[in-house]
Amino acid sequence: xxxVKQNSPSLSVQEGRISILNCDYTNSMFDYFLWYKKYPxxxxxxxxxxxxxxxxNEDGRFTVFLNKSAKHLSLHIVPSQPGDSxxxxxxxxxxxxxxxxxxxxxxTINP
Amino acid sequence: xxxxxxxxxxVICKSGTSVKIECRSLDFQATTMFWYRQFPKQxxxxxxxxxxxxxxxxxxxxxxxxxxxxxxxxxxxxxxxxSAHPEDSSFYICxxxxxxxxxxxxxxxxxxxxTVV
Numbered sequence: 283x284x285x286v287k288q289n290s291p292s293l294s295v296q297e298g299r300i301s302i303l304n305c306d307y308t309n310s311m312f313d314y315f316l317w318y319k320k321y322p323x324x325x326x327x328x329x330x331x332x333x334x335x336x337x338x339n340e341d342g343r344f345t346v347f348l349n350k351s352a353k354h355l356s357l358h359i360v361p362s363q364p365g366d367s368x369x370x371x372x373x374x375x376x377x378x379x380x381x382x383x384x385x386x387x388x389x390t391i392n393p
Numbered sequence: 394x395x396x397x398x399x400x401x402x403x404v405i406c407k408s409g410t411s412v413k414i415e416c417r418s419l420d421f422q423a424t425t426m427f428w429y430r431q432f433p434k435q436x437x438x439x440x441x442x443x444x445x446x447x448x449x450x451x452x453x454x455x456x457x458x459x460x461x462x463x464x465x466x467x468x469x470x471x472x473x474x475x476s477a478h479p480e481d482s483s484f485y486i487c488x489x490x491x492x493x494x495x496x497x498x499x500x501x502x503x504x505x506x507x508t509v510v
Binding site: 371380381383 | 397399402403427435436437439442484486487488498499500501502503504506
C-alpha cells in the first residue's frame with residue numbers, strides 16, 4: 283500500500299521556467315511533509331518542509347503548497363536551473379516518527 | 394544543516410561474508426537513526442528504526458538476523474549485512490534525527506553502494 287505517491291516518474295523543464303513536482307498521500311494522519319533532492323549514488327538532501335497546519339511554505343526558489351482536503355502537495359521551483367536536475371522525493375512523517383517516501387520524480391532541466 | 398557521515402560510500406564483498414556500514418551524526422546527537430534501502434528506480438524503503446541504547450525495530454519482511462543494527466551511542470549506528478548474497482546488493486542509506494526537540498528534520502548520510510559478488 284503506497285501511502286505517498288509521486289505519479290510522474292520524470293519531468294523535463296526549460297531552464298528559467300517553473301518546475302512543479304506533485305505528490306499525493308492517502309493517510310490523513312500525516313502531519314508533516316518534506317521534500318528531498320537526490321543525486322545518483324548520494325544520500326537525499328533536505329530541501330523544504332511544511333506542517334499540516336500551513337498551506338504554503340517558501341524558501342528562496344522553492345515553495346511547497348499543501349492542499350489537505352485533496353491530500354496533495356506540490357513543490358514549485360522557480361526559476362529552474364540546470365543544477366536542479368536530480369530526483370526529488372516527497373516524504374510524509376508517519377507514526378513512530380517514520381518518514382514514508384514517494385517513488386521519486388526525476389527532474390531534468392534543459393538549457 | 395547538520396551533518397551525517399556514512400562509511401564506506403561503496404563496498405564490494407564476496408558472497409557469504411559480512412559487511413558493516415557506519416552512520417555517524419557529526420554535530421548533533423541522534424536519538425533515533427533510520428536505515429533505508431533503495432533499489433534501482435525505486436523509492437527509499439525503510440528497513441529499521443534504531444533508538445540509542447535499545448534494540449532496533451525492523452519493518453515487516455526485513456530479516457533482523459541478517460541485517461544487524463547497533464545504536465550504542467548518540468552519534469553512531471551500524472548496520473551489518475551478515476552472510477551477504479548478491480540479492481543484498483543495493484544502496485543503503487542512514488538517516489539521523491534528534492527527537493528530543495521540536496525539530497523534526499531528518500538528516501541523511503551519503504549512502505553506501507553495496508555490491509556482493
